[in-house]
Every structure is written in structure tokens, then in C-alpha cells.
Amino acid sequence: MTETPDLFGAVKLGALTLPNRIVMAPMTRSRAPGNVPNALMAEYYTQRASAGLIVTEGTAPAANGRGYSDIPGLYNEAQVEGWRAIAQAVHAKGGHIFAQLMHVGRIAVPEHQDGLEPVGPSAIAAKGQMYTAGGMKDLPTPRALTEAEIEQMIESYAQAARNAVAAGLDGVEIHGANGYLPGQFLAPNANQRTDKWGGSGENRARFLLAITEAAAKAIGAERVGVRLSPGNPFNDINDPDVEGTYTPVIQGLSGKGLAYVHFLDAKPAFDVIGLARKHFGGPIILNAGYDKARAQADIASGRGDLIAFGSSYISNPDLVERLKQDAPLAAPDQATFYGGGAKGYTDYPKLAA
Numbered sequence: 001m002t003e004t005p006d007l008f009g010a011v012k013l014g015a016l017t018l019p020n021r022i023v024m025a026p027m028t029r030s031r032a033p034g035n036v037p038n039a040l041m042a043e044y045y046t047q048r049a050s051a052g053l054i055v056t057e058g059t060a061p062a063a064n065g066r067g068y069s070d071i072p073g074l075y076n077e078a079q080v081e082g083w084r085a086i087a088q089a090v091h092a093k094g095g096h097i098f099a100q101l102m103h104v105g106r107i108a109v110p111e112h113q114d115g116l117e118p119v120g121p122s123a124i125a126a127k128g129q130m131y132t133a134g135g136m137k138d139l140p141t142p143r144a145l146t147e148a149e150i151e152q153m154i155e156s157y158a159q160a161a162r163n164a165v166a167a168g169l170d171g172v173e174i175h176g177a178n179g180y181l182p183g184q185f186l187a188p189n190a191n192q193r194t195d196k197w198g199g200s201g202e203n204r205a206r207f208l209l210a211i212t213e214a215a216a217k218a219i220g221a222e223r224v225g226v227r228l229s230p231g232n233p234f235n236d237i238n239d240p241d242v243e244g245t246y247t248p249v250i251q252g253l254s255g256k257g258l259a260y261v262h263f264l265d266a267k268p269a270f271d272v273i274g275l276a277r278k279h280f281g282g283p284i285i286l287n288a289g290y291d292k293a294r295a296q297a298d299i300a301s302g303r304g305d306l307i308a309f310g311s312s313y314i315s316n317p318d319l320v321e322r323l324k325q326d327a328p329l330a331a332p333d334q335a336t337f338y339g340g341g342a343k344g345y346t347d348y349p350k351l352a353a
């Protein structure tokens with residue numbers, strides 16, 4: 001590139017050319033009763049289609065990976081049809097959209113997944129609770145996946161990726177962040193397996209790398225991104241050696257032609273973003289707590305290539321325009337983050353024309 005990159009300038013991501021470097025971060029909104037994407041969700045995403053890239057809310061690649069109430073999936077025909085309508089509507093507005101594949105693993109209660117038992121790398125419960133219709137519940141001890149089930153799970157990710165493309169979505173983001181199933185495999189306190197899926201950093205990275213490779217083989221590496229949160233303790237993750245865990249992750253993701261790697265709040269003791277910059281070979285998305293000035297600075301310095309905005313996208317459907325004009329940003333209402341209908345979802349206004 002000859003010009004200094006700019007937040008509001010075009011950027012290549014996989015086979016796509018995005019109109020700007022602003023990404024809508026993946027956000028669970030729990031508004032998909034029956035786990036099927038619907039017309040209200042289509043309206044919500046379409047309102048935000050001026051983002052360079054939308055990454056959808058966490059979307060289950062398998063029925064036992066739903067965990068929270070009313071999150072969408074990508075494992076049956078009705079879900080594919082629901083996403084098809086969303087992809088069409090976003091594309092009609094000139095937008096681009098990747099589905100985030102989120103298998104929650106042990107962060108689940110059976111009543112949110114039709115009674116299906118939560119699974120994880122090991123039978124170790126996360127310390128924490130989940131909100132349910134019957135009040136807060138302790139997270140249960142998951143059943144440890146067998147090796148045969150791990151192979152099936154890898155195929156579920158590949159099939160969900162195929163389903164995403166069949167629905168007309170532009171690609172998938174593998175959710176390796178925040179202590180969900182791939183993050184549970186990465187973490188020594190959640191993964192105490194003694195087979196090839198646990199133990200050394202290389203072994204703990206194997207599941208994340210296998211699902212990424214399977215998805216890339218299924219739909220093309222340029223349609224597959226990966227989200228990571230090195231050093232982040234969210235969902236009872238405790239990793240005393242972040243460098244030992246994430247060095248094989250970055251090495252394994254590098255040079256494969258993947259669409260991007262997306263870092264959430266990476267503040268570990270070692271410079272994982274610098275390591276990715278050196279080896280990964282594709283676009284890097286940075287997230288958490290960004291405003292316009294910091295976004296522009298990190299893009300201009302080459303630390304990242306795109307910036308993802310989360311909560312500000314909830315309350316500012318025209319975030320790109322507002323940032324461009326230095327217009328004030330509306331504050332999101334946390335009471336309506338999860339569940340409910342249009343209130344706090346599709347009723348945040350754009351700037352007056």
C-alpha cells in the first residue's frame with residue numbers, strides 16, 4: 001500500500017473490498033426464539049449495513065452449543081433460510097456480513113438447548129452463573145467430549161461454514177475468544193485431557209486450529225476469520241502461560257490465507273498482536289474500548305488494519321457516519337441488551353438527515 005491507511009478508506013479482506021475499516025463486533029442479543037433468525041434481526045443488521053463488515057452475534061454450529069436463551073444457529077434448514085433473508089437485505093444495502101460461529105461448550109444450561117447436556121474438553125464446571133427464566137443458575141459440570149465426538153464437532157463447524165455460504169453470508173468468524181468451547185480447549189484450567197487434545201500448548205491449540213482448518217477447507221480460507229482474547233479471564237479462564245498457549249495458535253493460523261484474525265482486548269504479558277503482525281500475513285482486527293482517535297492512531301501506525309466497535313454499534317446504527325462527522329454517540333441501554341423485541345434493538349435513530 002502506498003497511502004497511509006485511513007479508517008474511512010477501502011480495505012481488502014479475503015476476496016472482498018470493504019468500503020471502510022469499521023467492523024461491527026459480534027454481539028449476542030438473544031432475539032431468535034426457536035434459534036431461527038427472523039425479520040426483526042434482518043432489520044437490525046440492515047440498519048447497520050454501512051459498517052465495512054458486520055460480524056453477527058454468536059451463532060451455534062451445533063444444537064448442544066447454544067447455551068444462552070434464544071441465540072441463533074446454523075445447523076438446520078430453517079436457520080439457513082433465516083440467514084439467507086438477512087444476507088440478502090444487508091447485501092442490498094451494500095454491506096458485508098460474516099456469521100460468528102460460537103459453540104458455548106460448558107457455558108450452558110440444558111434448558112436453553114432443549115435439555116441437551118453441556119459438553120467441554122474436561123468435566124470441569126466454570127465458576128459462574130447463567131440467567132434463566134427460573135432465575136440465576138450455577139453453571140453445571142459439562143460432560144467431557146470423547147475423541148470421536150471431537151472429530152464430529154470439527155465436522156459440525158465445517159458444515160455450519162458450508163451452511164453460512166449456502167445462506168449467502170460472506171464468511172464465518174470462528175469464536176475462539178471469551179472462554180467458549182475453543183477457548184476452553186486452550187485453557188489449562190478447563191482442559192485437563194491427557195490425549196492429543198490436551199497438555200502442551202500445541203495440544204491445547206489443536207482444536208481451534210482443526211475447526212479453523214476444517215471451515216477453511218469447506219468454504220475457502222479467505223472466507224474464514226478467527227477471534228481470540230489472549231489473557232482474558234472471562235468465563236473462568238485461567239492461563240498462567242499466555243505466551244506458551246498463543247504462540248502455537250498464531251503460528252498455526254499464519255500463512256494460510258485466512259480472512260483475518262480479530263483480537264479482543266489483548267493485554268497479555270507478551271506482544272501477541274506484534275507476533276501476529278509478523279507472521280499471520282493477513283488483516284488484523286482490533287477491538288475493545290475504541291473511540292475514533294484511538295482507532296485512527298492504531299490504523300495509521302499499522303498495529304491493526306480494521307477496528308471493531310461493539311456497544312456503540314448497539315445504539316448508533318449509523319456509527320460510520322457519526323464517526324466521520326464527529327457527531328455525538330448515543331449511549332446504549334444495558335437493560336435491553338439481551339432478549340425482548342424492537343425496544344433497544346431496532347429503535348435507535350440515525351442522525352437527522
Ligand SMILES: Cc1cc2nc3c(=O)[nH]c(=O)nc-3n(C[C@H](O)[C@H](O)[C@H](O)COP(=O)(O)O)c2cc1C
Pocket residue numbers: 025026027028029057058100102175177178227264287288289290308309310311312337338
Ligand atoms: C450485548 C453484548 C453481547 C456480546 N456478545 C458477543 C458475542 O456473541 N460474541 C463475541 O465474540 N463477543 C461478544 N461481545 C463482545 C463484543 O464483541 C466486544 O468485544 C465488546 O463489546 C467490547 O467492544 P466495545 O468496547 O467496542 O464495546 C458482546 C458484547 C455485548 C455488549
